[in-house]
Amino acid sequence: xxxxxxxxxxxxxxxxxxxxxxxxxxxxxxxxxxxxxxxxxxxxxxxxxxxxxxxxxxxxxxxxxxxxxxxxxxxxxxxxxxxxxxxxxxxxxxxxxxxxxxxxxxxxxxxxxxxxxxxxxxxxxxxxxxxxxxxxxxxxxxxxxxxxxxxxxxxxxxxxxxxxxxxxxxxxxxxxxxxxxxxxxxxxxxxxxxxxxxxxxxxxxxxxxxxxxxxxxxxxxxxxxxxxxxxxxxxxxxxxxxxxxxxxxxxxxxxxxxxxxxxxxxxxxxxxxxxxxx
Numbered sequence: 689x690x691x692x693x694x695x696x697x698x699x700x701x702x703x704x705x706x707x708x709x710x711x712x713x714x715x716x717x718x719x720x721x722x723x724x725x726x727x728x729x730x731x732x733x734x735x736x737x738x739x740x741x742x743x744x745x746x747x748x749x750x751x752x753x754x755x756x757x758x759x760x761x762x763x764x765x766x767x768x769x770x771x772x773x774x775x776x777x778x779x780x781x782x783x784x785x786x787x788x789x790x791x792x793x794x795x796x797x798x799x800x801x802x803x804x805x806x807x808x809x810x811x812x813x814x815x816x817x818x819x820x821x822x823x824x825x826x827x828x829x830x831x832x833x834x835x836x837x838x839x840x841x842x843x844x845x846x847x848x849x850x851x852x853x854x855x856x857x858x859x860x861x862x863x864x865x866x867x868x869x870x871x872x873x874x875x876x877x878x879x880x881x882x883x884x885x886x887x888x889x890x891x892x893x894x895x896x897x898x899x900x901x902x903x904x905x906x907x908x909x910x911x912x913x914x915x916x917x918x919x920x921x922x923x924x925x926x927x928x929x930x931x932x933x934x935x936x937x938x939x940x941x942x943x944x945x946x947x948x949x950x951x952x953x954x955x956x957x958x959x960x961x962x963x964x965x966x
Contacts, residue, residue, distance in 0.1 A: 691721040697742045699828075700957045701793075702841040702857035703754040703800040704762070704775055708884050709783060709920060712841040712857020714957035715802065715828035717745065722823035740816050748793055748812075751850035753785060754805065758798035766794075770910070781917045782900070788910040791853040802828040830859065831958045835872060836879035837861040842887045842928040843912060845905040854903065854912035860961070863953035864937075866945055878937065886914075886921045887928045930956035934964035942966035 843854030895902035904913040934954035955961035
């Protein structure tokens, strides 16, 4: 007998990709439990399943930087409650992140994708359930997006929750309208500009040179720092909430289209976002 829960939750996180570097991602979580029926005629209570699995993902993966420790050119260490990760791109450029250890999830795999991370999660999640549960299957499913989308990472210093972590991210679609007409060419243009981007705030920038951006801040969970090539950074003069990203995009589009009514629907992962007009 199997129990399934579709779209149990979604996870928004960033991870290191062996070619593309830091990537924001958003996946829907699908779950199957395999087991025998208890005296109530159930494998496990749906309410307990959803609560416990969501709590586990919130603790380990959601809004974290997921690092495949078997990736080439990568080193990491954990000391006094902080984890440091350093990795070299194929061209020799450097990525560095230092965060409280709960903000970085170290996974003993050579790379992260829907299948390898699901395998890692499955073995740990099985420990949460009663003995009636004999097997567990986790599937990560990207949202189906027919139009333009981009992967971005950021950190929100002022947030009380896990959004304060300096290297978490999202896979997000974008909609742009001029005079109420959808402009898919502009959407594709901005999606390409924001491909695998780190959206940094000027107030967090502690070092900027031709080749590298270094951001750092103190937040409720501790000290955060990240350094990465300037070519994968996009700097804004505000915080990087989805509301302010939408406002920034609308403002930039208005500069190019001053006579048009501009509306931007910027998403933050799956099914949520902000609308800005200019």
